[in-house]
Amino acid sequence: MSGHVAPHRWADLWAGRVGAPERKIMERHAQSCRACARVRQRVTRASDSFATIRTQPSPEASWDSIRARVHWSVSTQRRAALRRPRPAYGWLAGALAAGVAVALVSGPAPTLAPASQPIAQQEPPARPAAPPPAALVGLVSRASGDVMVDGVRPADLFARALTTGSVIATAEGRVDVQFGDKSAFSLGPRSTIELRRFDAQTIELAIDGTVDVAVAPRTGGQRFLVDAGAQVVEVRGTQFRVAHDKGLTSVACRHGLVAVSDGSGKVLVGDARRVRVTSERPLSGEPVVELSSDELATLTQATPHALPLWDPAALVQSSAPLEIATAGHRDVRVDGLELGLAPLRVRVMPGRHTVETADSAGRFRRAGWVDVAASPHGARLEIPAEPPPTSGITERRHQLRAGIDQPRLGRCMRSIAKAGLTGTYVQVEISVDAQGAVGFLNVIDTDLPSATSSCVREVLADVRFGRGAAATWRERIDL
Amino acid sequence: MVAHVMLGRVKRDTTGSLATLGPADEADLIARCKADDRAAHDEFYHRFRRQAAGNLYRVLGDRTDLDDLVQEVFVIAFRGLERFRGDARLSTWLYRICVNVALGKIRTRKRRPAAIGVADLDATSADPSLTERPETPDRTLERRQEQERVYKALELLAPKKRIVLYLHEIEGLDLKEIAYLVDSNPVTVRTRLFYARREFYRIIAGEDPPEKAAPDDGAEGAEP
Numbered sequence: 001m002s003g004h005v006a007p008h009r010w011a012d013l014w015a016g017r018v019g020a021p022e023r024k025i026m027e028r029h030a031q032s033c034r035a036c037a038r039v040r041q042r043v044t045r046a047s048d049s050f051a052t053i054r055t056q057p058s059p060e061a062s063w064d065s066i067r068a069r070v071h072w073s074v075s076t077q078r079r080a081a082l083r084r085p086r087p088a089y090g091w092l093a094g095a096l097a098a099g100v101a102v103a104l105v106s107g108p109a110p111t112l113a114p115a116s117q118p119i120a121q122q123e124p125p126a127r128p129a130a131p132p133p134a135a136l137v138g139l140v141s142r143a144s145g146d147v148m149v150d151g152v153r154p155a156d157l158f159a160r161a162l163t164t165g166s167v168i169a170t171a172e173g174r175v176d177v178q179f180g181d182k183s184a185f186s187l188g189p190r191s192t193i194e195l196r197r198f199d200a201q202t203i204e205l206a207i208d209g210t211v212d213v214a215v216a217p218r219t220g221g222q223r224f225l226v227d228a229g230a231q232v233v234e235v236r237g238t239q240f241r242v243a244h245d246k247g248l249t250s251v252a253c254r255h256g257l258v259a260v261s262d263g264s265g266k267v268l269v270g271d272a273r274r275v276r277v278t279s280e281r282p283l284s285g286e287p288v289v290e291l292s293s294d295e296l297a298t299l300t301q302a303t304p305h306a307l308p309l310w311d312p313a314a315l316v317q318s319s320a321p322l323e324i325a326t327a328g329h330r331d332v333r334v335d336g337l338e339l340g341l342a343p344l345r346v347r348v349m350p351g352r353h354t355v356e357t358a359d360s361a362g363r364f365r366r367a368g369w370v371d372v373a374a375s376p377h378g379a380r381l382e383i384p385a386e387p388p389p390t391s392g393i394t395e396r397r398h399q400l401r402a403g404i405d406q407p408r409l410g411r412c413m414r415s416i417a418k419a420g421l422t423g424t425y426v427q428v429e430i431s432v433d434a435q436g437a438v439g440f441l442n443v444i445d446t447d448l449p450s451a452t453s454s455c456v457r458e459v460l461a462d463v464r465f466g467r468g469a470a471a472t473w474r475e476r477i478d479l
Numbered sequence: 480m481v482a483h484v485m486l487g488r489v490k491r492d493t494t495g496s497l498a499t500l501g502p503a504d505e506a507d508l509i510a511r512c513k514a515d516d517r518a519a520h521d522e523f524y525h526r527f528r529r530q531a532a533g534n535l536y537r538v539l540g541d542r543t544d545l546d547d548l549v550q551e552v553f554v555i556a557f558r559g560l561e562r563f564r565g566d567a568r569l570s571t572w573l574y575r576i577c578v579n580v581a582l583g584k585i586r587t588r589k590r591r592p593a594a595i596g597v598a599d600l601d602a603t604s605a606d607p608s609l610t611e612r613p614e615t616p617d618r619t620l621e622r623r624q625e626q627e628r629v630y631k632a633l634e635l636l637a638p639k640k641r642i643v644l645y646l647h648e649i650e651g652l653d654l655k656e657i658a659y660l661v662d663s664n665p666v667t668v669r670t671r672l673f674y675a676r677r678e679f680y681r682i683i684a685g686e687d688p689p690e691k692a693a694p695d696d697g698a699e700g701a702e703p
Contacts, residue, residue: 007680011648039684046632046683049625050649058533061546067524070553074520165517 005029005036010043065156065376072161072316075135133201137312138162138179142305144344145173145189158321158347159376161312164198170209173344176305179203182216184304188243196227210243212302231277234259240269241299247279252291254299272296305339307347315347321378322348322370324355327385331358332367342383350374357383359474366445392469396432400475403463412455413479416448424448424479426456431472436465444474505569512560524553527573534577538645539584540630548584552576567659578642578660585638632682640675647672648679 005026012018013026030037140147140157147157148169154160162168162177169192178184179198187193191209198204205211206227215224218236226233228244231251238256242249251260252274260267260275264282269275272291277283291299307315324332324342332342333356339346342357352371356364372379416424426446431439441461446453456479508526511519531552536542555576563572633641639661646657654665654672661668 006677007684007686008676011676011680039686042684043680045625046629046680047648049622049629052622053537053626053629053649054651056533056537058529059536059542059545061528061532061542061549063528066528066546066550066553067521069550070524070557071517071520073550073554074557163517 004033005039007039007043010040011047013040014044014047062156062376064152064154065159068154068156068160069316071163072137072159072313075137075161075163133199135163136179136198136200136203138166138177138195138198139312139315140175140347141178141184141307142176142186142339142344142346143173144175144341146171147173147175156376158319158345158378159316161316162195162198164195166198167192167194169193174340178304178306178310180216181310182214182306183310184214184306186212186302186304188212188302207242207244209245210241212239212241212299212304214239214304214306230279231260231262231283234261239299239303241302249277251275251277252295252299254296301338301340305346307349318374319347319349320372320374320376321345322353322372323378323380325380325382326357327383330383331362331364332356332383333358333364345378348372348378355381355383392471393473395468396465396471397473397475399465399468400430400460400463403465404477405459405462409456409459409479412452412459416452416479425476426453426479427474427476428457428460429472429474430460432465432468432470434467434470436467438463438465439472448479506565509560509563509565509569512557520557523556527556527570528553530570531573531577534574535581535584537649538578538581538642540626540633544584548580552580555580571659575660575662578646579662582638582642582661585641628683632679635682636675636678640671640678643668643671644675644679648676 009018009026013023018026030040139162140160143157146153148171149157149160149162150167157175162179168175168177168187170187170189172189174186174188176184176186185193185205188210191207191211193209193211194206196204196206201221202223202225203215204223204225204227205213211226213224213226213235215235215238218224224235226242228242228249228251229247231244231249233240233242233251235256235258238258239254240256240258241252241254244250251258251269253269253271255271257271258269260269260277260283262277262283265284267275267283267286267288269288273288274291274295275283275286275288277286307319309315322334323345324334326332326342329341329343332339332344334346334348334353336354336356350372352369354369355367357367358364367383368381370379370381413424424447426448427444429440429442429444431441433439438461441457443453443457446456448456456477460477508519508523512523528549532545532549535545535548535552539548552573556573559576563569567575633645636644642661643657646652646660647654652660654668657663657672658665658668663671
């Protein structure tokens with residue numbers, strides 16, 4: 001051997017791919033050459049690590065999320081293919097080709113057949129059957145509480161594509177599923193729904209519990225059915241509620257027209273009307289009554305949440321779940337839209353969203369804003385608990401108003417006033433005990449600059465309270 | 480039918496689910512998947528997900544975008560099942576898809592270099608059967624650094640060379656097996672492997688990698 005040993009030969013040596021004579025030469029060389037001994041050591045160490053790499057176990061991944069996305073991608077492609085059926089001209093091309101072939105085979109000077117004779121004796125191939133209707137996909141648009149899909153509580157609920165065969169169940173919460181433009185259903189608490197058929201031609205849902213449905217007008221040939229035990233509810237475009245519990249089925253229609261049928265006949269339920277059916281009595285004998293204003297308000301409140309734009313393929317990528325966490329159950333609004341009781345999760349588009357929560361008096365107050373990026377994890381906003389209502393607030397409120405040092409407050413506001421800013425405010429949360437001592441005073445919202453806000457807070461902190469009822473309250477002071 | 484006998488190593492999946500899938504079960508599963516049976520798709524995914532993730536993880540050396548890559552593998556698999564002729568085991572066929580997806584990822588990474596998360600490889604979670612007694616922390620660290628060095632050296636190779644070298648040196652596959660996986664012929668693989676090994680071990684040895692005179696991805700010549 002002349003010169004040094006190539007590094008890859010040391011790897012061959014390690015792997016036993018070098019014959020005995022050469023091996024001896026290489027080892028002898030390594031004993032006399034420090035550089036090659038070092039290279040050998042490095043190569044051997046690297047080769048040793050191959051076994052470790054080879055046996056690396058599979059890492060954990062978001063299996064459910066991946067499965068949902070895979071299913072989504074595959075079904076989306078399938079739907080797209082179904083939506084664009086190629087014109088069925090294949091049989092025509094085949095017939096033309098056959099004709100040309102016959103003409104070529106029959107000789108160089110073909111003669112035209114008499115007009116009365118058929119050109120081709122064979123029957124034209126039958127036209128291909130109409131393609132099956134495109135499968136629909138539903139996406140969760142809002143959820144609260146425990147929701148199970150196909151028997152599991154999916155971590156990727158908002159990424160899941162709900163298709164034919166999916167079974168959704170709720171515990172104490174509810175879940176809204178959008179499946180088209182202005183079409184969605186909202187599954188109530190302790191309810192189960194099965195998507196028996198979910199395609200462009202027929203939507204058939206089997207409900208055990210309560211479901212509110214808002215569905216865009218169906219085109220000709222499209223059917224929307226809700227199976228509720230022995231009763232079948234069919235609509236062509238409306239908002240309605242079906243509640244089915246064992247032997248009792250109730251169908252209420254907010255607007256539109258709903259046809260309820262069973263073995264005994266059919267009943268039509270119009271705007272703001274409802275019908276109740278029991279298993280003991282035939283449907284045809286049940287009266288259709290008008291909804292009370294409370295019932296109508298409940299129906300209005302239960303309108304399923306649907307995004308204004310419906311493009312399921314794009315929505316999965318471009319929207320994200322926003323989780324609003326509250327200590328208790330509180331009504332929330334996102335961007336001015338009432339969503340019901342939080343804690344809940346709602347699908348939103350990326351961007352900044354304003355969240356408001358209702359206080360104990362039912363007034364919505366800004367709870368904060370949250371930036372949401374398009375990702376499967378979305379964003380989370382925690383809303384602190386509302387201070388417990390205490391008695392004596394009116395008295396303490398008067399004391400606060402009367403005790404504010406107005407000239408000092410005016411000095412705080414001077415720079416703002418000089419700048420021409422008016423209509424500013426500060427909202428504070430304050431706690432006063434029975435002795436009149438201030439427990440805490442927090443500025444929770446203001447549109448003032450921080451320096452001015454601090455100055456105002458100091459003025460408020462210097463208000464002295466006398467003995468009286470302990471109270472904790474929020475006060476908005478317009479300046 | 481190389482692929483039928485190859486890749487017993489593929490069954491290294493820690494769940495052992497692959498080992499229970501006989502040829503008849505496999506044929507049945509494929510048929511049901513082709514019939515667009517959603518349950519079959521789920522079963523397919525459940526059986527092979529860990530294998531796919533493991534293959535991608537080991538080839539790439541880090542778990543960045545692993546979820547997306549696993550998704551890509553299964554989407555390709557489901558879309559391609561129609562064309563699957565059964566000339567290889569399903570696991571092998573899927574491994575081939577993994578290799579191609581990993582290759583694509585390596586190429587993308589070459590264009591847009593990103594931090595390599597090789598430290599992400601958890602050396603401590605290696606197959607316990609290989610270590611009879613618990614390792615010392617020093618030894619663990621040393622082994623982890625060594626793996627890191629290997630993946631850094633792999634990063635410096637051209638994508639096709641890297642894949643071939645990985646499959647041969649680390650997975651221990653022979654030329655025919657590699658040729659099937661990378662959709663090439665054994666002679667090309669042999670040439671590519673020769674240059675890849677030379678380059679890789681030079682980097683490992685601390686020498687400068689050879690000049691670009693060596694055939695790169697498109698090398699079709701014979702080994703010198």
